[in-house]
Amino acid sequence: MAKKNEVRYSCYQCGYVSLSPVGRCPKCGEWGSVEQELISSSAQSERARPMSPQKVLGLKPPRRFSSGIGELDRVLGGGMVEGGVVLLGGQPGIGKSTLLLQVCGNLARSGSKVLYVSGEESASQVALRSSRLGADVEGLEIFCHSDVDGALEVLSDHGVLVVDSVQAMKTGEESGWPGTPTQVRAVAQRCIDVAKSRGIPTVLVGHITKEGRIAGPMLLEHMVDTVLLFSGEESSAYRVLRATKNRYGGTDEVGLFQMEGRGLKAVEDPSGLYWNRGDESVPGVAVTVVMEGSRPLVAEVQALAATTVFPYPKRTARGFSLNKLHLLLAVIQKRCGLSTSGLDVYANVAGGLDLRDPGADLALAMALVSSASDRALPSDCCLLGEVGLVGEIRPVGRTPQRLKEAARLGFKTAVVSAREGEELPPDVKVIRVRSLAEAVASVGLG
Structure with a gap:
């Protein structure tokens, strides 16, 4: 069993773990990607309770439901999935928060209780955008803090969870500042565990690096069920949504949006x-x-x-x-x-x-x-x-x-x-x- 505050070194690109510092990751070959992290006593491994296998025959597939936005449902493979975790990445200002607030408003309007967690904006900022998008409806609750543990504690009978963004959140189970590979991995794992155990559809927002990949450890993309990338030209009002990974559908669909004053709108005639x-x-x-x-x-x-x-x-x-x-x-x-x-x-x-x-x-x-x-x-x-x-x-x-x-x-x-x-x-x-x-x-x- 690991001692308190034991030090290890992990690669934020591929997840390789070493007990000694190295300049180049032996697994993926990336220079400077191996960073030090502390293993706190709360993160020590515990003996798992005995578990028994399940028979495939008779298991029912998870229920799907619409997000209220047809283009998003198309890319997801037919809609959101109970217990499914989606990672949405995109450049700053591309419209990730706008898209998710519109989805939250649609779901809350249809009777679902939604929790929107923002670690980057204040409650007044989120409320102002919600009002502009017409998403300020009964059933949508916001939690503006970087403490993911506190956010998950207030999660009760909510049907959907949105975390914006995973790089801005912090959990007490690991040391380090928000955005470090250790914290990003721990925050994502906490959200995934809650989503799977309670069957709550969860969306995690991820930042994009200058190379065009989602910031943080590459392991993050393997942990979630679906990875979506939101892109578009800076001088254009049009946005493209693609799936690079989807355990509940294909990755060949594309969603097309146009950014307007009241949010994102689906493009009626894409060929134009x-x-x-x-x-x-x-x-x-x-x-x-x-x-x-x-x-x-x-x-x-x-x-x-x-x-x-x-x-x-x-x-x-x-x-x-x-x-x-x-x-x-x-x-x-x-x-x-x-x-x-x-x-x-x-x-x-x-x-x-x-x-x-x-x-x-x-x-x-x-x-x-x-x-x-x-x-x-x-x-x-x-x-x-x-x-x-x-x-x-x-x-x-x-x-x-x-x-x-x-x-x-x-x-x-x-x-x-x-x-x-x-x-x-x-x-x-x-x-x-x-x-x-x-x-x-x-x-x-x-």
Whole structure:
């Protein structure tokens, strides 16, 4: 059994524990991530009471219920879960507290008793925001203090618990200041234990580091059931909510919000965010339909190829990886005979969308060819396909659903892979191509 105030050293990146100080973590290889922590007498291990295993047969799944915000329910996999712990991360000022106060107001309005714990703001600040958002309703209670033990003591018949934020809270079970790896881990464990034992849905707010990951030990993300990231451009009113981990659903859904004076509002037509609906054709612009979970989105890919006087042309990509841009430029030069070695190439996805769908490869390649040849693509044409190293066009998933969205928005023609085997909707004229060279010729760029 550990003695009182025994010292150990733990890595806040991976959770590795050592009895002696080290400069570099032997497990994850991170420099300077191993910090000293004290093991107090209250944290000594105790003999657990005997427990017996449970049979899987007959166990009922936890009950789900709506948060009152459809976009959040979509990302969560259908709603909040009894006893489920969600970690919500995002940049300062992105709208995390706004989103959660709106959720708390909706739940309190539907009859649930909600406890909102704030370790960073005063009661008057939280009340002012609640009034602005219309969340100042009966059933919503606030606890503004950094003592998580005191917050959990007042938790009685509440149906939902929100802790904002886990880095601002402190528990007496561990030493150190709020925000240290030891305190963050201990605070999260206290909240998780209460959530699981009482079946209370719990949301923990987490800060984001400059590297874009949730601050604190990486173990924190393994402890919770769901990890959500709230992001958006500083100059834009639009926000994107994604799940990077979800034990109760998938991680491929995305929620889209718009920040307004009275809080966050769901975006009614997501395709309008990433497509300017221009009627005039411009060289270097191609349109595709990508899948964000079960939702099809029309995305506009832009490319600019300009002559350079420098020996090393510049390559810049925004919205997809730079390696993807280099790969497609090599395929275009090898398979289509179009050299871009003397051109600076800039590529962008309009609206700030981050494209991970391989079905956008063809649109990016055609935008590059269009800009390099200074010929515009038809404005009513969308392009769907994955481009291989030998220039072949491969089929993508859910093509009928993508084409239905394209037809709804007025597209008349679609270029797809010749190997596409699904039955496609008749609303759009489909051009089937086997290679990138065929695709270039089919739209008049050859």
